[in-house]
Amino acid sequence: MRARPALRFMGLILTLSMLTAAGVVRAGDTASKDAYLRPDGILSPSYNPLTAEKVTLGKTLFFDARLSRDGKMSCATCHSPDHRWSDGRIIPLGSENVPNARRTPTVLNSAWLTALMWDGRAGSLEAQAVLPITTPHEMNFDMPGVIARLQNIQGYRTLFAEAFGNADIDQKRITQALASFQRTLVSNISPFDRWIAGDEGAISASAKRGFALFENKAKCVACHKSWRFTDDSFHDIGLRTEDIGRGAKVPPQVTLMQYAFKTPSLRDLPINGPYMHDGAMLSLDEVVRHYEKGGIARKSRSLEMKPFELTDEERQTLVEFIKTLDGGALKVDYPRMPE
Numbered sequence: 648m649r650a651r652p653a654l655r656f657m658g659l660i661l662t663l664s665m666l667t668a669a670g671v672v673r674a675g676d677t678a679s680k681d682a683y684l685r686p687d688g689i690l691s692p693s694y695n696p697l698t699a700e701k702v703t704l705g706k707t708l709f710f711d712a713r714l715s716r717d718g719k720m721s722c723a724t725c726h727s728p729d730h731r732w733s734d735g736r737i738i739p740l741g742s743e744n745v746p747n748a749r750r751t752p753t754v755l756n757s758a759w760l761t762a763l764m765w766d767g768r769a770g771s772l773e774a775q776a777v778l779p780i781t782t783p784h785e786m787n788f789d790m791p792g793v794i795a796r797l798q799n800i801q802g803y804r805t806l807f808a809e810a811f812g813n814a815d816i817d818q819k820r821i822t823q824a825l826a827s828f829q830r831t832l833v834s835n836i837s838p839f840d841r842w843i844a845g846d847e848g849a850i851s852a853s854a855k856r857g858f859a860l861f862e863n864k865a866k867c868v869a870c871h872k873s874w875r876f877t878d879d880s881f882h883d884i885g886l887r888t889e890d891i892g893r894g895a896k897v898p899p900q901v902t903l904m905q906y907a908f909k910t911p912s913l914r915d916l917p918i919n920g921p922y923m924h925d926g927a928m929l930s931l932d933e934v935v936r937h938y939e940k941g942g943i944a945r946k947s948r949s950l951e952m953k954p955f956e957l958t959d960e961e962r963q964t965l966v967e968f969i970k971t972l973d974g975g976a977l978k979v980d981y982p983r984m985p986e
C-alpha cells in the first residue's frame with residue numbers, strides 16, 4: 648500500500664482538474680485514484696489514546712448482554728460481526744412500535760466518523776456509547792445501574808485496572824473502552840483497494856467502467872467521497888419518508904437539512920441490504936434506479952440529486968464496482984465473559 652502523500656496529493660488535485668478540463672485525464676487515472684488511498688493508521692483522540700488493554704475491555708463490554716437491564720441485549724445483538732457489524736434487519740430489535748424507527752448502521756470504520764447517528768446527534772464514539780445503553784427500546788438501563796452491576800463482577804475490576812491503572816468503574820471509562828474497541832474495526836483490504844494500490848488485475852474491466860460512471864455520469868462521488876466513500880455530511884436524497892432526520896436538530900429554515908440523513912459509507916455493504924436509514928431498499932439495482940430518477944423533488948432535496956439515465960449494462964457495471972468495495976467479513980474471536 649502506498650503511503651498517503653498529503654501535499655503532493657493536493658498538487659495532484661489541481662493538476663487533475665486542469666487535465667480533465669483539457670480532456671487528457673480519464674477517471675481511474677492515478678491522480679483521481681489517490682483520493683481513495685486508505686490511511687496508514689487508526690485515528691484516536693488525544694483524550695482517549697488507543698491501548699491494547701482498553702480495546703480488550705471495550706470488546707468484552709461490547710459483547711456483554713449484562714449492559715442491558717434484562718441481561719438479554721449486547722451492542723453486538725445489533726452490531727453483529729455476522730452482519731457486517733449491523734443486524735441485517737430493516738427495523739432494529741425492539742423498535743417495532745417506535746415511530747420512524749431507523750435501521751442499524753454498521754460500526755465499521757467508526758474511528759473516522761465526525762458525526763454519529765443518522766442525524767449526527769452524537770459528536771464522538773465516547774458520547775454515543777451512553778445512548779444505546781439508556782434508550783428504553785434498546786438496552787433500557789441507566790448508567791448508575793450498569794456501573795453497580797459491573798462493580799460486582801471481579802473479572803471486570805481486573806480488566807478496568809489493566810486498562811486504566813486502578814479498578815474504579817465509571818461512565819467515562821466504560822465509554823472510552825467501548826469507543827476504543829470500535830476504533831479497531833476497520834474494513835479489510837478490498838479488491839478496489841488493491842486496484843488503487845496499483846494491481847490492475849484486482850478488479851474487472853466492467854467494474855472499472857462502473858467506477859468511471861460513479862465519478863462522472865452518475866456523480867455519486869459528489870457525496871460518497873474518499874476511501875470511506877462518504878463526505879460525513881447530510882443530504883435529502885428524495886426518499887419517501889416521514890422522518891425529517893437532521894431537520895429535527897436544526898431550525899426549520901435550514902431547508903437543505905429537512906429529510907437529510909448522513910451519507911453512509913459504501914464499503915462492505917450487505918449484498919441484499921437493507922439499505923438507507925429506513926431500510927426501504929433491498930438491492931443495489933433498486934438504489935441506482937432511485938438515483939437515476941432523482942427521488943422526490945422537494946425544497947430540501949440536495950442540488951446534487953440530478954436525474955440521469957443509465958443503460959442496463961451501465962447500471963450493472965456501477966453495481967459491480969460497488970461490490971469491489973467489499974473486503975469480506977472481519978473475523979473476531981468472541982471474548983470470554985468475566986465472572
Ligand code: HEC
Pocket residue numbers: 709714720721722723724725726739740741749750751752753754757760762763764765766772775776779780784785786825829
Ligand atoms: C437495539 C439495537 C441496537 C443496540 C443494542 C445498539 N445499537 Fe448502536 N445503533 C442502533 C441504531 C438503530 C443506530 C442508529 C440510530 C439513529 O441514527 O437514530 C445505532 C447507531 C450506532 C452508532 C453510530 C454509527 C454511525 O454510523 O453513526 C454507533 C457507534 C453505535 N450504534 C454503537 C453502539 C454501541 C457501542 C452499543 C452498545 C453499548 C450499541 N450501539 C447498541 C442500534 C443498536
Ligand code: HEC
Pocket residue numbers: 861865866867868869870871881882883884886907908909910911912913916921922923924925931934935938939949951952965
Ligand atoms: C446528494 C448526495 C448523494 C449522492 C449524489 C449519492 N448519494 Fe448515495 N447516499 C446519500 C445519502 C445521504 C444516503 C442515505 C440516505 C438516507 O438513508 O436517507 C445514501 C445512501 C446510499 C446507499 C445505501 C447505503 C446504506 O448503507 O444504506 C447506497 C448503496 C448509495 N447511497 C449509493 C449511491 C450511488 C451508487 C450513487 C450514484 C448513483 C449515490 N449514492 C449518489 C447521499 C448521496
